[in-house]
Amino acid sequence: MNARQPEQLPLTRSSVLAAHDVIKSRAHRTPIFTSSSLSAGITAGNNLYFKAENLQKGGAFKFRGASFNLSRLSHEELQRGVCTHSSGNHAGALALAAKERGIKCFVVMPSNSSQVKIDAVRSYGAEIMFCEPNAPARAATLAMVQARTGATFIPPYDAINTILGQGTAFLELSEQVPEKLAAVITPVGGGGLLAGTALAAEGTGVRVFGAEPAGADDCARGLEEGKRREDVDANTIADGLRTPVGVLNFPIIQEKVERVIVVSDEEVIEAMRLLWERLKLVVEPSSATAFAAVRNPAFRELGIKGPIGIILSGGNVDMSKPLPWVVL
């Protein structure tokens, strides 16, 4: 892990504001979507505002963290390129951010990655190294890549600059919404987006929530037990959330996030269908997790009054597969 971490702990909202100044010329300021039919029936008076990060470059919020990480590298580091391990949105985002800067990018992917994800990373010009689909093989392959190339490792979530970059989505959301948000909710996998959002919301009075699928609810369990869990089941359709929450991310979430709402895959699929049908947006299951949480009784019982922001984290869906709600 040789990513530079020039920011000092503790991180603050100011750190996220500074990150936004750096990346705003590189990332899309994604639009906000509303739907009276989706807002109706949540709780009285809760207008919902969806931040469409599925329309971000690379199809997910991950481009923000990747961009901010690259902005902190020296000229020499940029010359040697960057590397990461991921089979998902972070790999695509880093590859695209590297391509836009004209630097090299190396991605370690498990050999059983889907062709559509391999194609996406390759289309952004990254060099792919395949490894056996397990953690030791991944670490060994990444170490080999670093030794050979001198590339800087850009972590997908467990890094200060990644967290700060992801938090910038909330800053835009709160500027774009015409009224004061009462709450914001994001999905939580590794916790980059949720921790960044919690930092960005600090002192604003906006209550911050996370949403996690029951099949990968290590963050919610960790919060209950008062201790980060190092393991995670990965038994959920929300493929972007099948990671344990990060070492840096967990204490930020523990301190600043009011609650992580756990939802079933059935709720995720139903929420995903509603988003596709009503917003006409292609969002991936991870994104639908946040909307599913807002529809869940555990959230409704909080009785939050006022507008709610929901970050739709990404839209990278394998279109060669049947829609999850279509019974075959």
Add this chain to the structure above:
Amino acid sequence: MNARQPEQLPLTRSSVLAAHDVIKSRAHRTPIFTSSSLSAGITAGNNLYFKAENLQKGGAFKFRGASFNLSRLSHEELQRGVCTHSSGNHAGALALAAKERGIKCFVVMPSNSSQVKIDAVRSYGAEIMFCEPNAPARAATLAMVQARTGATFIPPYDAINTILGQGTAFLELSEQVPEKLAAVITPVGGGGLLAGTALAAEGTGVRVFGAEPAGADDCARGLEEGKRREDVDANTIADGLRTPVGVLNFPIIQEKVERVIVVSDEEVIEAMRLLWERLKLVVEPSSATAFAAVRNPAFRELGIKGPIGIILSGGNVDMSKPLPWVVL
């Protein structure tokens, strides 16, 4: 057909500009989408600009024509309400526009309409009358509704105010695009959108094209033969385009549209998948027809230089069905 037609023929670009002044406070100014990967490889230098009318109220451009029609009704006519026959986007658009004005709406639908379409029209508060799925039964039922209620018939495409309303999408598109369009293309079913676009583009130097599926290519055939065809096959996945081009629409298209490009259903499905994957937008097959046409050799051979506007007409897809490109 008792819809008032206060506009004088011949229609001009000014008529569309006047219609836009009337409806712009009621309809969404839908956003423009771009994609470097979709633009790449069309023809050298053709930036593509997609006007996302799938994000229009009711999920399709049809809300524009419905709104403009309602704006031309007298207080007495509004009191009696409006009616139409449609199993598609026009019915939903009219029902929603009527609901927003607090007036009654009656919709004649074939008894074999899909449940999802029935539910959509009903959710906007319209009263539905079912009829046998054939033209005489439809006309008889509509006449009965009009006799009973005094409601004004708002035609789906073959009416001046409908054409003028639909043309307003192009006015916004040309304002929103940061460079001068070389061409614009829209799908053609009844021809409301295409005729309206051709009127709106008149004198601007923007070349106007239509796109039609081979299984319902009555407009392209009519143009070849120099005479409107009254019949149409309806053998295409593009369910919004299974209507013959209108009596009022055809001569406008004949005079002002450079060419209608015909594409196969295979091309439509491929284009639809690309739009879902790259733009992250849910668009219906009819919308994809226009993008398919731009990718077709017949269009490429025209050698158009400069930016091309594509109107994505709607996003009302029956999500209970498998995606058309997923082989089961």
